[in-house]
Ligand code: UDP
């Protein structure tokens with residue numbers, strides 16, 4: 162089934178000038194971009210976005226990192242987009258990510274791991290609504 166997922170090219174990706182390279186990988190893997198914006202998350206927004214992790218020891222550092230600079234928020238469409246995108250980015254820790262995945266190829270460490278991807282269809286719907294209004298998501302109107 163064609164699905165949507167939410168991706169974030171994190172502040173390390175923008176700072177290290179890797180946005181173009183990572184977008185290339187996403188497009189080559191067959192994802193269609195239906196929403197895209199440059200954002201600077203506030204600490205309050207980062208806290209809310211990652212609220213599920215609020216009890217974890219890395220939460221405060223993660224919030225600081227995610228609000229430390231600009232990010233690119235993306236809504237991506239593809240067959241089974243949620244699982245397919247998680248596969249493309251690889252495990253959270255780049256050392257454990259499979260060869261050829263985005264995190265394995267570009268990420269420096271477990272926190273600064275280049276990219277976020279939603280972990281379920283339900284989370285994807287919430288995360289998409291966190292960044293985008295329905296009117297900002299562009300349906301594919303190209304002729305067949
Ligand atoms: N993270 C971290 N240390 C950890 C685990 C996670 O700094 O031990 C950060 C990392 O940036 C990760 C984010 O918190 O992408 C969310 O963690 P999650 O377990 O949801 O990983 P993901 O779904 O991004 O692979």
Ligand code: MG
Pocket residue numbers: 280
């Ligand atoms: Mg997660």
